Amino acid sequence: MSVLVIDVGTSGVRAAVVRSDATVAAVQYRQVLPSTPFPGLVEFDAVQLSTTALDLARKVLEEAGPVDAVGIANQRASTVVWDRSTSVPVAPGLGWQDLRTVGECLTLQAQGVRVAPNASATKLAHLVAQVPRERWADLAFGTVDTWIVWALTEGRAHVTDATNAGVTGLWAADGSGWSDRLLDALDIPASVLPSVIDSTGVIDAATALPGAPPIAGIAGDQQASLVGQACVRRGQAKITFGTGAMLDACLGPDPAPFEYRGPQGSFPIVAWQSEGRPTWGVEAMMLAAGTNVEWLRDDLGVITTAEESATVAAQCEDTGDVWYVPAPLGLGAPYWDFGARGTLLGLTRGTGRPQLVRAVLEGVAHRGADLVEAAEADAAIALSTLRVDGGMSVNAEFVQALADATQRTVEVAPMPDATTLGAAFLAGLGVGTWRDFAAVGEAWRPSRVVEPKRTLDRDRWREAVARSRGWLPDLSALDF
DSSP: OOEEEEEEEESSEEEEEEETSSSSEEEEEEOOOOOSSSSSSEOOOHHHHHHHHHHHHHHHHHHOOOOOOOOOOOSSSBBEEEETTTTOOOOOOOTHHHHHHHHOHHHHHHHTOOOOOTSSSSHHHHHTTTTTGGGGGEEEEEOOOOOOOOOHHTSSSEEEEEEHHHHOOBOOTTTBBBBBHEEEEEHGGGOOOOOOESSEHHHHHOTTSSTTTTTEEEHHHHHHHHTTTOSTTTTTTTEEESSSSSEEEEEEOOSSSSSSSTTSSOEEEEEETTTTEEEEEEEEEEOSHHHHHHIIIIISSOOOOTTTHHHHHHSSSSSSSOEEEETTBBBBBTOOTOOOOOOOOOTTOOOOOOHHHHHHHHHHHHHHHHHHHHHHHHOOOOOEEEEEGGGGGGGGGHHHHHHHTTTTTTEEOSSSSSHHHHHHHHHHHHHHSSSSSHHHHHHHHOSSEOOOOOOOHHHHHHHHHHHHTOHHHOOOOOOO
16 A cells, blocks of 8 residues: 655655555655745745646556555645635745734734744735635635645635644634634634644545546645654654754644643644544754755855755764854744844854864754753653654764754654655554554654763753844844
């Protein structure tokens, strides 16, 4: 048995066929970048996304043959509004990074309504407001998963799963349904909203594809990565180190003890939903991870490729007391300081290229340890082992630094993009490829296991972070 996965990320679309032994038989990828018409605005062509997804899916099916199910993973909270009768978007889609509604979020906060600008809620309100009210009954809203399902089913299914609904900013904290209070506050008609379904289970036939295989799994990218790394029991956690980084931990049937954000800056999430019952999780994020390596490569010219950072860092045993706080966009959990900025401390005449590169890798590793501490404190769990994926997970020096900073065993995913495996597991569970989530847990085979070798100075790290904070006071005063 095999599963077709369509994985729509922020910068591109991937289609792959995953076999029942969790190996990948065929992969197609195409870059599809959002546009930035003005600083802070991030838009995308929804039709280009769906057309690309269908084209790549057909290509991998030609290569690998028929499949038993289709799974979807997607960038979360990016927002599309379209006309139901024509399937034509009313405007460009708004990416999750789009910040045009910051002012509205602050106004709502003053009224006691808390919603972040990176969630779908105010983006949806903005797009609906562009359409005359008499046409609102014709509109449909979706995050990217919803839009792809609409395309695959040729307009029959208007759905999203609980993992995506939970990060729109419009879903009730207890998972009971869409929030009438938020819909009223934002003047959003309930008629535009998709039905919320399980993350695993047959949804509808993908009639736009050869053989019309059933769509049987949907999850937002981070939850798909959590499942893809077989974190299916309470206290299991993964961190995805890409442009930014996200730690997600499985909590089981009981949600985190807070509705919006915990004292240490982590957020409650639905990890997945099956048979109408949510499995809960907690998520902590950093705003910049791989971005810092790109800075070394593209802006400073210290390295020529991202891969070279491991080779250069290996030329020294430590940083020589050089510290780098990776905050070019501010700091996420546990600090949530948008006015913090990247900080490099401790330079001497003896500081060289290896020390600088190692300081950057260790700075990202320390931020990873911050996320671990935040999630443990907020959710009252112990994370004894970490699983990692994302582009930085192939960097041996970085992964060792992460093990050293966290003092935990680090298991590296068998493929850098575990979202693909997660979507495959969810769809496969829906059609019987895997019997249950315990079987998914048994399928975990890390590519390597890394143990701590030394102890990094966390107190010294906190001193460095303190110096980076509040650099832009007006931004530091913002809180969502």
